[in-house]
Amino acid sequence: MPDRPLSVTLREVARAAGVSTASASRALAHSDRVSVELRGRILAAAERLGYAPNFAARSLAARRSGLIGVMVNTLAEPHLADTLTALERRLAAAGYGLVIVAPQGASGPSLTRALQQLLGRGAEGLVLADTAHARELSPVLRARRLPWIAMADDALGGELAIDGGRRRGAELACRYLLDLGHRRFGVIACDAATAAGVVDALPGGVVAGTAPVQDGDAAQAAMQRLLDQQDRPTAVICDRDLYALAAVRACLGQGVSVPSAVSIIGFGDADFARRAVPALTTLRIASAAVGEHLAASLLACLEHGTPPPGFVTPIKLVVRESTGPAPR
Amino acid sequence: MPDRPLSVTLREVARAAGVSTASASRALAHSDRVSVELRGRILAAAERLGYAPNFAARSLAARRSGLIGVMVNTLAEPHLADTLTALERRLAAAGYGLVIVAPQGASGPSLTRALQQLLGRGAEGLVLADTAHARELSPVLRARRLPWIAMADDALGGELAIDGGRRRGAELACRYLLDLGHRRFGVIACDAATAAGVVDALPGGVVAGTAPVQDGDAAQAAMQRLLDQQDRPTAVICDRDLYALAAVRACLGQGVSVPSAVSIIGFGDADFARRAVPALTTLRIASAAVGEHLAASLLACLEHGTPPPGFVTPIKLVVRESTGPAPR
């Protein structure tokens, strides 16, 4: 380890410019509260010395961290990457950084530790990507008066919430398929709530079967079961493109053609959706727009304390090759 | 804003336990440098008051942040999510947090600002996911004596580096295809260097064409061109599963069957690879293992100052339906 400090401090900049650290600090933060002349000298000195502020010191003194906390279940969730990239960029432009934690499971010590990390780092706002986390933490967050947004379909009792678009997506998909003449539907979804959301969007009595499913294998098996039913569905709605792909594979494996015998629709417009054979009809979400909205909402809360205007996840149906008219 | 502080400080814990803040601090950090009796009182008080340490203050006083910086080009890179999730978990268990930045582009003000963020937050070690970033920053990182790892194929002049496995993957793929009798190869890769790596793994004169490609559309077009050649390849190696899928689609669109006329091999074993029709033969990387290795390496450097033992990315060939014997 070298003896001299690796980084230049404000004090050194101030000395080089022949001013107090107070002025140096002001020149850097509020350029208008210092004369142009001083400011010039200070900025030049900072530049020349390669000054980089120490955020920990700044946090401590200013009582704000400039950090937004993000809690995810896993970063591997489809679309999360795009959303977070957009969030990070928008926040960085406003001078905020991102701390990300990924607790294992929706409760227990790992969750607690993750929250401690975020709180201990002084996060000024939180983004909760996982509904279960949001549900678990909402009381303590409320008590702390910390602005937070859950990326979830339901509003979790009035907090900022961003709707994932699944419900509206379900409506779009159902309307489209009904128009094509389909009357027997299957639903393959991650959880029962989502499946129920789809069922709600359908006229009574038209559902052939629903299957909550956790991975591609389960989705494929679920499709298999749907095909074995006597009153087999002619259209299957999946809440992930991966499940739709698995469903297609199950059909083709049985010699059931897609879309002439069964129409299949996915969710998300993942990168592979348009390149699959048949290319997947799916619901596309503007993930980057979601990230930007998250950022804008949080910033609005932090700066004016006002909750942001409502946001409706941009979503649209992309019709490709995996859907068609109902067989007669 | 409520007047009373939202969070409990060490001083309050110390007072509640009837000890000095020095002892309280020691009880929390080095449990062995304080008597069992005091420790009991202090821990109980901390628990009772719901004490959560202020990391900014801790950073400042201890001159270490407990933070590892991660710089990515985009979080949407395949496998990065799994790698980072594993990295985060392993690091969290060791008491370290993660700061992530995503500068736009490989140089310029955005890169500078991103680095400032990481440095300013006191990152004790860095993970650079993007080769271009690593190349650009390596001099300044070296000067700062900051431990860092690049997730790149080349070692960038001796720093810690983790090989992405592409080169070894290329060898595995080539050997397999050569054994199947293929003699004319196509290569569809993100950049010329990767393509060259594949070509190196092939005996001279067996390459029909290579195409550097940036997205799925380009991959599909590249496959198209390969098919139009008079001496069309019988095997195509792609450096992403998405490109392989696009290549398959191009073939099927021309009535060229896969794998009987053309074998296609991907890279990464993305979630969709096994569900595509035909299911993709591909090279699988253990992304979580990579994340764990990154964490272990950095921790080793931080704790003992010793560079970690070499690491070879676990990679293996997964044979599925998109490859077969060369047509005669």
Added chain:
DNA sequence: CTGAAAGCGCTTACAG
């Protein structure tokens, strides 16, 4: 083993 004290690098009332 324990505590009083100094100090980490900043920001921000408070005077002038």
Added chain:
DNA sequence: CTGAAAGCGCTTACAG
């Protein structure tokens, strides 16, 4: 507009 000073919440030599 500018500066001297206090203080943010911790950790860590330094004495005892």
